[in-house]
Amino acid sequence: MDLVVKSVAAVSVKTATLVLGVGEGRLLGAQAKAIDEASNGAISAVLKRGDLAGKPGQTLLLQALPGLKAERVLLVGTGNDQALNDRNWRKVVNGVAGVLKGLGGTDATLVLEDIAVEGRDGHYGKYRLLAETLLSGAYVFDRFKSQKAEPRALKKITLLTSQAGQAEVERGVKHATAISAGMALTRDLGNLPPNLCHPSFLAEQAKDMGKAHKNLKVEVLDEKKIKDLGMGAFYAVGQGSDQPPRLIVMNYQGAKKSEKPYVLVGKGITFDTGGISLKPGAGMDEMKYDMCGAASVFGTLQAVLALQLPINLVCLLACAENMPSGGATRPGDIVTTMSGQTVEILNTDAEGRLVLCDTLTYAERFKPQAVIDIATLTGACIVALGSHTTGLLGNDDALLSQLLDAGKRADDRAWQLPLFEEYQEQLDSPFADIANIGGPKAGTITAACFLSRFAKQYHWAHMDIAGTAWISGGKEKGATGRPVPLLTQYLLDRAGA
Structure with a gap:
């Protein structure tokens, strides 16, 4: 679906569907009043009958109004005269999209x-959120269905704006298009079945991306290289699977070589049985989403490439499959990490932090400006924050503040949790430098405490997306594409774009 920005009079637009906002109390804005006058008061006459209350997202479709070139007029409620919050603005846009989806017209014009x-x-933020909502709402994943979704008639949506606001609307649409494409890639990778989407498959996707972009270099470290580097924790996670682990390194050069890069680290457990500490069977199919951290890094990089941001960005994807077998890691095993620290593995289902800790050590060689890891790490984060908000922890207040602000402006919010020194004591081990779990209390925090021991050489933030990366259960089950909007906004801010 194409989004087009124009600055013309709404009354003169020839379109299949013209969309107008109506506030509570049957209030028409200046643009809607002009359309009403052109139609000899046909809109206000309908509203007087009380068919539309004007609450956010409510809709009323009118056919063939006199004096207009539009075939239909779709009225959408926009609430009271106060400014809408992001949630109600999305309700308005989704209300429009839901009606347009069922109409036969190939185009629509939004006023x-x-x-x-x-x-x-201003225009940028409002229209970017509108465009992201429209484009993300059009996402369909039917790759493995024999009966494909019916092709939608709607091919183009025109956004009308004033000449003064046109440049900002176009910038918002450009950014939204890149972000939505990144989210779609993240959702596609997350929704793929684990018999297809394994570490080697993700490595091939990365190589294909590298071939398509001259300023993106891709290197794939196989299991031998992982072992030779001394990544004992990373290697231990994948050793029970027939699918070998992979560390994928994607290096985007958008600025001078002398400029330090930002580094994104994604947890890519393509399927998580829990290993020898086997998970319950119910809902285990959703453990294919345990690679959504890596998928979100893929999606963010896709957005950066589309926008050709003037920054340097390194993406590290720690990919493995956690399976039980005769060769799998056992509870009680002790492994040596790339940093030289030893870890007692008390629970093989706390595997994400094991692949991440070695990858965080590997990140040091890039001398980064900042490192952000993204992981579906703990069920405790879902208990704490539900499915609406990403957990955020780290060792640098300025970095955390930047990420919180980016999440707010992208409507992809995070919430900071404490990383106090007292929590570190829960990871004490009598046999190794550190245990890989810290007991039942504050599980999200102790997981971040574990990672913090491997991120002391740079500014670091950890994003726990266990609750936000996918929708669990039912017919709506599927990857969400988060936190691609937050991460892309953070990088847009760094690029000054």
């Missing part, structure tokens, strides 16, 4: 410029 959205002064 929503005079709607105020809280915290999104």
